[in-house]
Amino acid sequence: MTIDEMRRLPLETFLQRLGCHPVVQKRNDLWYNAPYREEKTPSFKVNTDRNIWFDFGAGHGGDIFTLAGELIRSTDFLTQAKYISDTVGGNFVPLPAPRPAKERAAEPAFQQVEQKTLIYGVLKDYLAQRGISPEVAARHCRQISYRVHGKPYFAIGFPNMSGGWELRSKLFKGCVPPKDISLVSNQKTPTDVCDVFEGFFDFLSAATLGVAEGNDAVVLNSVGNLAKSFPRLDGYAKINCWLDNDEAGRKTFEVLRARYKEKVVDCSGLYAGCKDLNEHLQKKLQEKTTNNKTLKFRL
Structure with missing residues (x-):
């Protein structure tokens, strides 16, 4: 996929591949529950005419690249493009762009990813809200700590077959790549x-x-x-x-x-x-x- 092809990709198609579907449709506007956090009242709007999104709960929006950035917590454009391509089944292999010798390479979106036993009370409380006991979760999940641009985060992690992690917390819903079953x-x-x-x-x-x-x-x-x-x-x-x-x-x-x-x-x-x-x-x-x-x- 080229960058232009990604930019033209309908946001509703991209969201569908992520397992997200509109709750309400009003003319050219599709309303979703935000795909990167838990919410019961949809505040995430996609305008199908302009192919842009806006999250009224968070107060920001953009195009498919900024949405990918929200999902993987990365501001690096090529990382966003690779994630879009992987999600829709494309084959995006960008050529390295020339840059000054002293310029640092883009940092990965997720850094210092560490796993351990579920111990944080806030994660156990979230599990309880969803009806899951910590004992059941502990048999299959881990507590994942990671950094994005130097800031620390943590979430409940469920491993996939490619070494990635599905992440869930009260405030975040996403994945440490690669995405897989x-x-x-x-x-x-x-x-x-x-x-x-x-x-x-x-x-x-x-x-x-x-x-x-x-x-x-x-x-x-x-x-x-x-x-x-x-x-x-x-x-x-x-x-x-x-x-x-x-x-x-x-x-x-x-x-x-x-x-x-x-x-x-x-x-x-x-x-x-x-x-x-x-x-x-x-x-x-x-x-x-x-x-x-x-x-x-x-x-």
């Missing part, structure tokens, strides 16, 4: 069943609910990574799909059904009425808390 293998006993999830919070929700115990799992980390999962899924006799109850989830299921036929099982009926499995888990926990309070009041 994640595979969780049941090493105790062989299994011919694999569960497919869009994101790792849905996987953690399944572990919390106990609905996929003993199976292997593939976490796409974006529906745009679906094709990368085929070499892993080809060998299973049964594929359980725990995909989002939205258009992207349905289309992803249709692609899997077309490839694997009767091997594929749609499990989304368990959380009908909810966007995804994690929302279903939070709803069940809220109902349990309400019922316990009602029972205590009656006693």
Whole structure:
């Protein structure tokens, strides 16, 4: 892909490859939940005519390159371009531009990336808000500390197959490149069943609910990574799909059904009425808390 091709790429297409879909459409404006942080009321607007975005919650916006910069926390233009190309499946290999001998090379977006056991209370509180116990998260996630332009950050990290990390916190949603699927293998006993999830919070929700115990799992980390999962899924006799109850989830299921036929099982009926499995888990926990309070009041 050339720079001009990237600049012309519709923002809604780029966001779709990241697994982000509009919540509301008003004429030429698409409203999303911000793709790089958690929010319940969409404040991120894409104007399809001008192909620009603006985040009213953060007070800034721009084009596809500035959006890529927000997602990977990098102001380096070539790093942004490489991320866009990787996301949409392009092949961008920029030629090195001539520069003065004393000019320093661009620093990587993420520096001093370190992993350790989940210990920070603020991360455990965020997990609890999503219905995930620290014990469940600790079996599959790590606490990731990193620096961007010298500033320290931390988040919950979920490893992918290429050595990258999916990052989540109350304030940030992103990825330490490279972007890829994640595979969780049941090493105790062989299994011919694999569960497919869009994101790792849905996987953690399944572990919390106990609905996929003993199976292997593939976490796409974006529906745009679906094709990368085929070499892993080809060998299973049964594929359980725990995909989002939205258009992207349905289309992803249709692609899997077309490839694997009767091997594929749609499990989304368990959380009908909810966007995804994690929302279903939070709803069940809220109902349990309400019922316990009602029972205590009656006693």
